[in-house]
Amino acid sequence: MADEVITGLRELPLLVELGSALVLSSLVGLERELRAKSAGLRTHTLVGVGAALFMLVSKYGFGDVLEFDKVSFDPSWVAAQIVSGIGFIGAGLIFVRRDVVRGLTTAATVWLVAAIGTACGSGLLLLGTATTAVHFLVAVGYPRVLRLMRSALREPQVVRIGYLDGYGVLRNVLTLCTSRGWKVLDLQVEREDTDADEQRTAVVAVHLQGKQPVADLVNDLTELDGVLHASAADSAESGI
Structure with a gap:
């Protein structure tokens, strides 16, 4: 014991x-x-x-x-x-x-x-x-x-958008981008024109950063009223 x-x-x-x-x-x-x-x-x-x-x-x-x-x-x-x-x-x-x-x-x-x-x-x-x-x-x-x-390593994307100016189209464009999860880094106006019918048009380059495919965003942008065209550009070509 x-x-x-x-x-x-x-x-x-x-x-x-x-x-x-x-x-x-x-x-x-x-x-x-x-x-x-x-x-x-x-x-x-x-x-x-x-x-x-x-x-x-x-x-x-x-x-x-x-x-x-x-x-x-x-x-x-x-x-x-x-x-x-x-x-x-x-x-x-x-x-x-x-x-x-x-x-x-x-x-x-x-x-x-x-x-x-x-x-x-x-x-x-x-x-x-x-x-x-x-x-x-x-x-x-x-x-x-x-x-x-x-x-930090995710490269920004640049989308060029042509639209009718004066109808609030740009506001709708930015709203769509943010609702799709994209962060707007910068916006540059590249061209502004007035055609024979006195309709003002503009082309802007929107610098974006996000996780989704940019092609899907471009397709959604082209369906907005007042958007004439939209295309993704190479970020290197846009000086980013």
Whole structure:
């Protein structure tokens, strides 16, 4: 009885490592849960704690066996088995629908949580904490950086529009552009004429930036009343 109590007391410090795996894997799982991913809080937490427990057992669970002569083992093989074994869970999270692969990031996150749990079980708490921080940097920070880069690299488009002046056509043109998700960067009047019937016409170059195909916008503009013609121009030719 006394030996069991002593053994239990020796295991108490290991609860710190197991608890660290619980906290860190729960943080990662909470982020996935809030994003409504297929693997959420419970899955990530169980994977992280399970990996930590496997590592702790491999380190401290065979002390009685090592008392015998000519008995030795390498605890690092358990970490290798965790890496290969977690692949079964990750594979179940990945699916293909209409040639679109989904679930790769969540599967990678489960794999990462297993690594965090293994690190905690090995006593590398600082390394596990740093890896958790890296997860949030990649999962939360990277998408924002990518959106900024795509916005910066997206080349402006130039649409030349000929219309009847004096009928509010230009106002309708700009309203249509913004309603289609385009941002008006600049507007330059290239030509103004008056024909024999004393109708004033004008040609403007509208500098736009957006995600939609500019050809669709041009087609919509040509259908507006008062628009004589519309065409997309090369942004390089327009001095952008």
